[in-house]
Amino acid sequence: MSNKASPRPEPAAQEHVPLKARNVAFDWAGTPLHWVPGDPSTTHTINVLHLLLPAGERWFVHVYKQALPLIRDARLREDVLGFIGQEAMHSQAHDGVLPHLRAQGLDPEPYTAQVDWFFEKLLGDRTLPPGRARQWWLRERIALIAAIEHYTAFLGDWVLNAEALDAKGADPVMLDLLRWHGAEEVEHRSVAYELFLHVDGGYRRRARTWALAFGALVFMWQRGMRFFMENDPTLRDGKASAKDFWRGGREGVLPEPAAMLRSIPQYLSPSYHPSHYGSTAQAAAYLARSPAAVAAEAGSPGGA
Template sequence: MSNTAKRQPDGPGKPVKPGKRPVPVASEHTELRPRQVAFDWSRTPLHWVPGDPATTHTINVLHLLLPAGERWFVHVYKQALPLIRDARLREDVIGFIGQEAIHSQAHDDVLPQLRRLGLDPDPYTAQVDWFFEKLLGDRTLPPGRPRRWWLLERIALIAAIEHYTAFLGDWVLNAEALDRKGADPVMLDLLRWHGAEEVEHRSVAFDLFLHVDGAYSRRVRTWGLAFGALVFLWQRGVRFFMENDPTLTDGKASFRAFLRGGREGVLPGAGDMLRSIPTYLGRAYHPSQECSTAQAVAYLAGSPGANGRVPDRTSEGA
């Protein structure tokens, strides 16, 4: 067991009982490094999952949520660095910060293509920016315990959100139904590069939470906040895309379409998402117990966008 997992909580809350502490899988740890990626969006259509705007736009919400969210991750973690007393965890957090900064920029780079195709994302991204910068941003609090409490809350929120980004990363790495449906290879490469790095660094946010606090009550409370916020923002994003898609005369988002996508494998299954809840809330849970670092690293080694290569568009008749 690593030093990070053995530490007693150093902030408010009750220590985790012996025998119920999260146990990391040591072999799943890997050195993290940001990758300088490049993607060419000039030939990516608005409906990059052919004939399926509902699936396309459900996934497209990532391009609106992630830039602001990952900038917020970086901001919070820079504030957390002085609290880290473990050298390896500090290196992991610095690697995490580097990867998240590039994720934010890569998804931001998709937005000009959406505008060229007639869909202006600004009204929705303004709401997302407010959520992360104002609602979850820095607050004027007295130094000491109140200021530390707000930092610990946000660190725990990030750990909960990262549980779902790793879940989605693992899903998209294995979503062969998207390939079969002819999804745009550049978009798939962006999603799988990002997903692979989410799997690669899936333990960092949770390890940082354990290091600075680890209180189970805070883990449960912030999971509820994170899950509720993600569901709320995601469904608003899908509705925004469907209602503003210039090619749809009566675009409406529906839960039925989401369930259909899950059954077809082009979206995560609702049942799988629900089953991930008790996983995160298990007292002995650690992110390294889920997903495969080896699969993620293998994809990253061959990713066109992560290695400066042009994706193969032969399936499109190019």
């Protein structure tokens, strides 16, 4: 299969919006450890985001700052700068949950240390000679980010529509964090892929880095679920199980595994473009009413 760029896929019409970072803040004082009432498994499955995202999104920002000199399109450069600002804010917001977890007796550091190693060492800068080798590693990481962003946009679209979490009485501040973040993932869902097309766009690289990203996400997520369940101070012999994950998908409090599997051929399709999945209008509507985003717009950050 050729690694040459395939014909450029067409984005959905009227999907482009200017991107801006929203300086949000959240008050966790009233958020319980099991913020989905009576469902520690669902709570901790989603809590893995707080362990993965801070380091991952710092890595996104680091790589994209290196990519800026490669961008020859003014609008794409503006979008990448907006993406960098939003991802930096996402990292800070999820980092802010970690002291709350520690205060409730669940220290995430043993797991976050592994995540930091993964992004900073395994996927970090390498001592490579200037020229082709260094450019290859930068393009490889740009492609990895495009694949990861396919799944962050998938999760963002899911959580914006996860009414079962509201019905189950999930903590409103945590839901606002997840939906504010999810809405921005939907809002900027095309940027990482557009940057990949701009600097490379090769199909073999797209498929290879998708496989690496998907495998790493599944591996790290299940390790994070096991870590939370085994270290939750309120659980006796807590264990993560595939049965609970499938149950959460059926109930709508977690993404359906079948929907996650359907997302694979979407990304691998030659005609794939992120703008065809998710709704920018829905994302904008949530950002217009998000308590944290509204407070940030008013200049007085605060949680729901």
